[in-house]
Amino acid sequence: MKRNIRNDFLVFGAPAIEEAEIQEVVASMRSGWLGTGPKVARFEKDFCAYKDARYAVAVNSGTAALHLSIIAADIKPGDEVITTALTFCATVNAIIHSGARPVLADVDPFTMNIDSNQIERKITPRTRAILPVHFAGRPCNMDAISDISERHDLKIIEDCAHAIETEYKGYKAGTTGDFGCFSFYVTKNVATGEGGMVLTQREEDAARIKMLALHGMSKDAWKRFSDEDYKHYQVEECGFKYNMMDLQAGIGIHQLQRVENNWKKRRELWNFYQQSLSGFPIELPSDPEPNTRHAYHLYTVLIDPSVAMISRDDFIETMTRKNIGTGVHYRSIPEHPYYQKTFGWKPEDYPNAMRIGQQTVSLPISAKLNTEDLDRVVEAVQDILTYDKARDAHIAYVYATA
Numbered sequence: 212m213k214r215n216i217r218n219d220f221l222v223f224g225a226p227a228i229e230e231a232e233i234q235e236v237v238a239s240m241r242s243g244w245l246g247t248g249p250k251v252a253r254f255e256k257d258f259c260a261y262k263d264a265r266y267a268v269a270v271n272s273g274t275a276a277l278h279l280s281i282i283a284a285d286i287k288p289g290d291e292v293i294t295t296a297l298t299f300c301a302t303v304n305a306i307i308h309s310g311a312r313p314v315l316a317d318v319d320p321f322t323m324n325i326d327s328n329q330i331e332r333k334i335t336p337r338t339r340a341i342l343p344v345h346f347a348g349r350p351c352n353m354d355a356i357s358d359i360s361e362r363h364d365l366k367i368i369e370d371c372a373h374a375i376e377t378e379y380k381g382y383k384a385g386t387t388g389d390f391g392c393f394s395f396y397v398t399k400n401v402a403t404g405e406g407g408m409v410l411t412q413r414e415e416d417a418a419r420i421k422m423l424a425l426h427g428m429s430k431d432a433w434k435r436f437s438d439e440d441y442k443h444y445q446v447e448e449c450g451f452k453y454n455m456m457d458l459q460a461g462i463g464i465h466q467l468q469r470v471e472n473n474w475k476k477r478r479e480l481w482n483f484y485q486q487s488l489s490g491f492p493i494e495l496p497s498d499p500e501p502n503t504r505h506a507y508h509l510y511t512v513l514i515d516p517s518v519a520m521i522s523r524d525d526f527i528e529t530m531t532r533k534n535i536g537t538g539v540h541y542r543s544i545p546e547h548p549y550y551q552k553t554f555g556w557k558p559e560d561y562p563n564a565m566r567i568g569q570q571t572v573s574l575p576i577s578a579k580l581n582t583e584d585l586d587r588v589v590e591a592v593q594d595i596l597t598y599d600k601a602r603d604a605h606i607a608y609v610y611a612t613a
């Protein structure tokens with residue numbers, strides 16, 4: 212089998228790291244202050260200001276942000292939380308870790324976001340919260356979700372892992388609901404390696420999340436990380452070890468300063484793909500809705516094998532052979548064996564999420580990419596999808612069998 216391997220593999224979701232954050236990490240290393248300290252406090256303040264939020268608490272992952280928000284929303288074992296069938300497993304796992312029961316709603320086929328009509332159908336007397344995910348950076352219909360939450364007295368916990376720059380009708384994602392949860396994982400729009408943040412409307416929720424993120428120790432425990440006089444702490448709840456380190460926050464502070472510039476770059480890349488790939492036998496993402504701001508976190512296309520004449524998985528395989536990394540966001544939640552065994556979910560009960568999960572591919576869209584990289588991606592996609600009349604086959608198959 213012929214393999215045309217090039218040295219320059221285009222890694223999917225490579226973070227754009229610059230000298231400022233490298234120097235910041237080096238400074239932390241030299242100072243010896245690696246753990247939670249002043250840089251975490253500064254990152255919380257900067258993030259809060261960027262998001263026009265009231266309170267921000269930094270944690271060590273987006274999953275931790277979700278887990279603590281669900282607990283702080285007073286959701287108890289046996290309660291139900293409605294979320295989308297098309298998300299990363301962490302969204303659903305965080306609900307399970309809190310002892311609550313996740314209930315899935317199907318997505319809208321065009322926005323790929325949770326469908327508010329489906330939410331209504333899933334409400335029971337045990338429902339306590341809605342957990343929408345702003346998929347790919349496109350905001351959910353927050354008017355409809357807020358209306359449902361008001362009528363049924365439900366909390367809203369927004370999964371903003373893809374949505375740092377997202378806005379809905381002038382509101383910044385993560386500030387309309389009770390809690391907004393962010394991830395700074397390597398592939399995210401602000402990357403700290405691992406990291407997360409919770410935005411809250413209420414001071415007491417922020418205080419509780421902060422306490423739960425550090426073993427449930429009273430707030431005096433945080434003074435252990437300052438040069439103030441020693442104070443004894445008390446354990447007030449059985450918490451977790453979810454605190455962010457200065458090493459991570461130091462990266463985040465500088466990444467956040469470039470968040471808008473990087474957003475502009477990704478918007479250009481997104482629009483370039485939209486133009487260059489139109490006319491090919493694949494489904495492109497729908498344009499952003501009016502009066503919203505898309506974060507352009509992911510650029511996902513759908514490959515229907517009966518139209519494109521190639522399966523999604525063969526497409527990915529061929530892209531990899533052409534040294535281009537792609538992603539799958541996501542196979543639908545009910546396709547995973549754990550959830551099937553535990554909750555009896557069937558993929559066909561969530562037809563839109565299932566179809567998207569089986570056909571979706573994410574093309575590289577990091578701010579790190581240049582126009583030459585993008586040309587390479589577009590050329591590869593065009594090559595794969597071009598029908599070779601002489602051989603009566605798609606070029607992809609010609610590569611695959613050569």
Ligand SMILES: Cc1ncc(COP(=O)(O)O)c(C=O)c1O
Pocket residue numbers: 271272273274275298299301302344370372373393394395396405406407
């Ligand atoms: C939609 C969604 N929710 C939650 C998470 C969890 O974030 P983290 O990896 O920082 O725990 C991710 C991260 O990949 C995500 O994409």
